[in-house]
Amino acid sequence: MREPGAGDRDRRPRGTLSAAGRGARVPGAHPHHRRRDRLARPGADLDQERPLRADRTSDDDADRTTHDDTDRANDDDIEDLLRRHAPQVLGALVRRYGHFDPAEDAVQEALIAAAAQWPEDGVPENPRGWLIRVASRRLTDRLRSDEARRRREETVAALTPADAFVAPPPGEGPTGQGGRAPSEDDTLTLLFLCCHPALTPAAQIALTLRAVGGLTTAEIARAHLVEEATMAQRISRAKRAVRGAEFRRPEPEDRDRRLAAVLQVLYLIFNEGYTATAGPDLHRTDLAREAIRLTRSVRRLLPHEGRVTGLLALMVLTEARTPARTGPDGELVPLDEQDRALWDRTAIAEGTALAEEALAQGPAGDYQLQAAIAALHDEAGRAEDTDWPQILALYELLVHRTPDPAAALGRAVAVAMVHGPRAGLVEVDALAGASGGHYRLDAVRAHLLERAGDRTAARTAYLAAADGTLSEPEARYLRARADRLAL
Known part of the structure; x- marks a missing residue:
């Protein structure tokens, strides 16, 4: 992924993480690398974060067992x-x-x-x-x-x-590249192999979960709502595709692109775990937890890489809101209605520190900016206390870096929160062609129309969004909003 130049750094709004440093959170700005045919959820409507539970294995765990x-x-x-x-x-x-x-x-x-x-x-x-x-x-x-x-x-x-x-374990024997143990080098090299450019994104994800994550074929199949035999064939094809690939780190000139692919795969795994594309459950916590565990592993190997630190910060900050994201019956609770007392303040503190560190490690990239936005959301004790002008400034930087519908949709929500729902609707309408009629666009439009007082149009948009999603909890939430407007 291309890093921004110094000019981009100069445009970073002042106080971005002085505000974030007080403890904040992420709206639904999804990644904007290769799309998985999903738009980021608007933080003001459907909750957009990605859940994650902190890895039970700390960075300092020893390998030997006493x-x-x-x-x-x-x-x-x-x-x-x-x-x-x-x-x-x-x-x-x-x-x-x-x-x-x-x-x-x-x-x-x-x-x-x-x-x-x-x-x-x-x-x-x-x-x-x-x-x-x-x-x-x-x-x-x-x-x-x-x-x-x-x-x-x-x-x-x-x-x-x-x-x-x-x-x-470290300190007990010879070291590999950069002072790391060969076992650590092997883990990262294996990640690079599983994310080989010869593989499709779906194959990269499946092979990473199997070879690096340690999930069984049955577990991966359940997470993706496919038959175990189908997933076994997908993994077998992926292994055959990389059979002739050398087991070594990419050359320096290719490393940046390959690392971007690794991080993208980890983020896609996390996104699917945080908000399942389809099925009866909003979360697939095993996938989200695995993504954060693997990202922690990559950060141990590349502690000074800002993209890795930023991605981990984004995941941890997103996970902090998980306890408040669903109701007693598993129903979706949007960001502005969540009980913030349920948010994990320990995770917020960790994520904020990581976000600050990520921004200090170099030019602000996509993950760093999204982590800063996440921190600002988590900072607010109440929805009405959210620093939307600061969030809008960060989205301006994000859209400037990456012309992706997901980032643009998040910006449209921020515009609405700063300048009013009608201004946000203008931005949403401008995205209609680029989004390909994605249901998240309808969901944001519905929310803004409701805020603008156009109940009839809002209800129509909510129903269109509900018809467009395969996630049962999301569909129920959207239809409930539509039904409320019919009263």
Whole structure:
């Protein structure tokens, strides 16, 4: 993604994160990289954030498990441990043997063996090493072609220490690129591989969730509302597509573009988890949680990359509002009607600090600007206290950087909040062609028409928006708004 020049930095409104620094939140400014055929939700209408729960694994967690940890291990602990180590083990095998598809299968077999054995026998002192040894044996079994090759590979697998493949935790062994352990390098390299440009966005997401996120094919299929067999075929095609790709970091001249693809995939996963495209549930918390966990991992590897920090800030700030976003029966609660006492103030403090850090790390990019907008929303103790002029200034910068309908729609909402609903409607009408008749445009138009006092036109627009969404909670909310105007 192109970074703005110094001129863009000069246009940043003063006090952007002095305001954000007091604790704020994001309206629904969705990303504007490749669209997933969805517009950002307007913060003043349908709630636009993306939920996220903080990763249960802190940045400083060690890789080894102590005897006490072993004694206390339960099924949930083991599942988390396996999920955290899976991409490191897969990266080690791919780097060692160079065969992604069979390596991924071997790692899955090792994970299954661990899930069956560890609850009974206890977690080994070096769980990652155990997984690498077991997966290596499974992989060498798959790769042998004759007896001599079998003996040679089994000898190598038996004699090579696991930590020769993947370094021990920080401070306990040699380091890789930039002072990082090879295991950390492997995780990021694996992300780059899963987001290879030869893959479609849908395939990138599925492969990332499987290979790096550690989700099962069934879990990924449920999250995307498709049959498990369909998702298995999608993942298999993706693995075949990258079979010949080298397991290495992109060259410096290609890294910026490839990192943008990685971040886009993580953001798309988060968006789908925060507001499901279709189905009976508004949230798919497993996807949202996985996206934030993976983004935290990327930030550990690239702590000075402003785009990564900005994306994590945006996710954390968005997640802070999750407890207030639905009612007792799972119904959608729009931003201006949410009980802000339910917002997670700890997450807001973390997200605000990350947003400030992201803006200090370089020119303000898309994620940094959206995080700043999120912070300003979270700052307001009441909806009427929201600093809409500041938010509008940030949207001006965002639209200047990225001519995307999602950003433009968020700007239209901000215009309405600053200059009145009629001014916002002019902006919305100007977007009609670019949006392709997207239901979010109808939802924003309905909200602004209602604020302007045109109840009949607002009701028509609400019904049009309800007909255009596949999300059942959104459709119910929009129809309820329309029904209220019919009284």
